[in-house]
Amino acid sequence: MARFASVAEYSAKHPKPADISFAYGTAGFRTVGSTLESTVFRVGLLAALRSQSKQGRVIGVMITASHNPECDNGVKLVDPMGEMLQQSWEGYCTRVANAATSDELVAALAEVAEAEAIDAAVTPRVVYARDTRPSGPLLQAALEDGLAALGTDAVSFGVVTTPQLHYYVRCLNTAGTAAAYGEPTAEGYFAKYAGAYLRLVEGKQHPSPLHIDAANGVGAPEVRKLAAVAASPYLQIEVHNGDTETPGKLNSGCGADYVKSNQRAPAGMVLAPGSRYCSFDGDADRIVYYYADEHSTFHLLDGDKISTLIATYLRDLVVAAGVEGLQVGVVQTAYANGNSTSYIKDTLRLPTVFAKTGVKHLHHEAEQMNIGVYFEANGHGTALFSPAAVATLRAATPQTPAQQDAIGRLWALRDLINESVGDAMSDMLVVEAVLACKGWTLAQWDEAYTDLPSRLLKVIVQDRAIFKTTNAEQTLTSPPHLQDTVDALVARVPRGRAFVRPSGTEDAVRVYAEAATRADCDQLAYAVAGAVF
Numbered sequence: 001m002a003r004f005a006s007v008a009e010y011s012a013k014h015p016k017p018a019d020i021s022f023a024y025g026t027a028g029f030r031t032v033g034s035t036l037e038s039t040v041f042r043v044g045l046l047a048a049l050r051s052q053s054k055q056g057r058v059i060g061v062m063i064t065a066s067h068n069p070e071c072d073n074g075v076k077l078v079d080p081m082g083e084m085l086q087q088s089w090e091g092y093c094t095r096v097a098n099a100a101t102s103d104e105l106v107a108a109l110a111e112v113a114e115a116e117a118i119d120a121a122v123t124p125r126v127v128y129a130r131d132t133r134p135s136g137p138l139l140q141a142a143l144e145d146g147l148a149a150l151g152t153d154a155v156s157f158g159v160v161t162t163p164q165l166h167y168y169v170r171c172l173n174t175a176g177t178a179a180a181y182g183e184p185t186a187e188g189y190f191a192k193y194a195g196a197y198l199r200l201v202e203g204k205q206h207p208s209p210l211h212i213d214a215a216n217g218v219g220a221p222e223v224r225k226l227a228a229v230a231a232s233p234y235l236q237i238e239v240h241n242g243d244t245e246t247p248g249k250l251n252s253g254c255g256a257d258y259v260k261s262n263q264r265a266p267a268g269m270v271l272a273p274g275s276r277y278c279s280f281d282g283d284a285d286r287i288v289y290y291y292a293d294e295h296s297t298f299h300l301l302d303g304d305k306i307s308t309l310i311a312t313y314l315r316d317l318v319v320a321a322g323v324e325g326l327q328v329g330v331v332q333t334a335y336a337n338g339n340s341t342s343y344i345k346d347t348l349r350l351p352t353v354f355a356k357t358g359v360k361h362l363h364h365e366a367e368q369m370n371i372g373v374y375f376e377a378n379g380h381g382t383a384l385f386s387p388a389a390v391a392t393l394r395a396a397t398p399q400t401p402a403q404q405d406a407i408g409r410l411w412a413l414r415d416l417i418n419e420s421v422g423d424a425m426s427d428m429l430v431v432e433a434v435l436a437c438k439g440w441t442l443a444q445w446d447e448a449y450t451d452l453p454s455r456l457l458k459v460i461v462q463d464r465a466i467f468k469t470t471n472a473e474q475t476l477t478s479p480p481h482l483q484d485t486v487d488a489l490v491a492r493v494p495r496g497r498a499f500v501r502p503s504g505t506e507d508a509v510r511v512y513a514e515a516a517t518r519a520d521c522d523q524l525a526y527a528v529a530g531a532v533f
């Protein structure tokens with residue numbers, strides 16, 4: 001195979017560890033960083049093939065392990081519109097990553113090329129970036145070898161957030177078309193989001209400073225740049241946990257995942273009543289908000305709260321715009337707090353659906369909606385305006401200044417939202433804009449509904465592969481009869497709900513439970529975990 005002639009030589013520099021098998025999971029490959037060199041090299045090869053299969057459109061590669069410990073790392077592919085890799089390619093990735101020898105590797109690549117009828121004459125185009133992890137530079141070098149082995153036209157975006165890389169990919173592939181997304185540069189990214197934010201908040205009261213826990217990750221320098229570009233009293237920020245230099249600090253005792261899981265403020269932040277706080281995760285694609293009340297009690301505003309805030313604002317704008325044919329819907333996962341779902345259905349009266357865990361699943365469901373808001377409870381999400389919604393907005397003729405204002409705000413919101421993927425910086429600006437427009441504090445936002453007590457447990461089992469689910473992971477189909485046991489336990493508890501699902505990122509099974517009281521909730525969670533074990 002002439003086209004793969006250089007692969008063996010490059011591959012010899014990045015041998016696969018014999019005793020490890022790799023799997024392209026929910027968010028790409030993710031494991032201990034020091035074991036990933038061969039995998040990242042091979043992802044370079046796959047990115048090139050993926051680009052060729054898309055007639056040379058630009059494919060993205062992001063090296064990050066998000067909220068996971070600093071010693072971990074990971075790699076994922078980004079498809080042309082900035083979305084996650086098409087699922088049918090995940091199997092190819094796993095197969096290529098596990099080829100034991102150079103010959104097997106070349107054979108696996110040849111299989112992909114044949115199955116996808118790839119034209120070898122197309123020059124592959126790939127852009128890539130990484131987060132601040134210490135294993136990043138070595139893995140980036142391995143990636144560059146993979147790209148070089150197939151003669152790829154490759155560009156590095158350096159150290160940026162995951163959503164920035166998604167944004168660049170979308171911009172590059174839409175440049176010069178009617179769907180042009182923006183300038184594929186750091187300046188373009190900041191200008192687009194800062195500009196849309198300022199259009200929304202202009203004339204409102206200047207907000208107090210927002211305190212940001214940046215998880216000691218790449219979000220710290222990037223959000224500072226964003227604030228500098230906005231250069232406005234409407235965006236005053238104070239960055240905490242912004243140390244990307246000291247080894248061991250990334251995600252340690254801080255970040256969105258820590259705050260959501262532990263329901264407490266991150267290290268190094270003492271919450272003053274009345275102030276606004278938020279946390280990013282290590283690659284800045286997740287965000288949660290929180291505050292302390294006058295008794296210094298901690299209150300979390302998670303992905304469900306963010307999604308209901310955005311959905312409420314969008315719904316109100318749609319009504320105010322007086323435009324027929326716009327419909328806001330919300331996508332959640334089974335982890336969404338039951339009271340958030342009731343609030344969306346019963347109070348907001350908006351359609352809501354459940355998707356499986358993992359951004360790609362929510363994203364696809366939201367694409368089916370006219371205006372789809374999607375968030376995981378952990379703070380990962382965004383909103384999508386369908387082509388139909390955009391066409392409706394474009395054709396709208398406002399009859400009153402109020403309608404004109406609402407339509408202008410819908411356009412500004414669309415510009416402010418990163419439609420390629422959930423983005424902590426973009427989501428932060430959306431939340432800040434909605435709060436400024438409504439004149440709300442975090443406590444006022446929090447009043448919409450009260451979370452039911454919930455508990456998430458991790459159960460280590462012998463073989464998680466026997467756990468199979470349906471109904472957006474809410475119902476077990478295997479092992480036999482376990483769902484009946486869960487149902488019986490749930491039925492005993494007022495407002496009880498529980499489900500069991502195999503993790504897509506760890507060798508474990510997750511148990512989620514909620515109920516009307518903390519005691520019932522915990523009892524239910526532990527009883528279900530006991531049945532699983």
Ligand code: 16G
Binds near residue numbers: 026066360376504505
């Ligand atoms: C990945 C997903 C995240 C999901 C988590 C669930 C992306 C980019 N990330 O981190 O959205 O919440 O997996 O992990 O899709 P689990 O399957 O181990 O519970």
Ligand code: ZN
Binds near residue numbers: 285
């Ligand atoms: Zn992340």
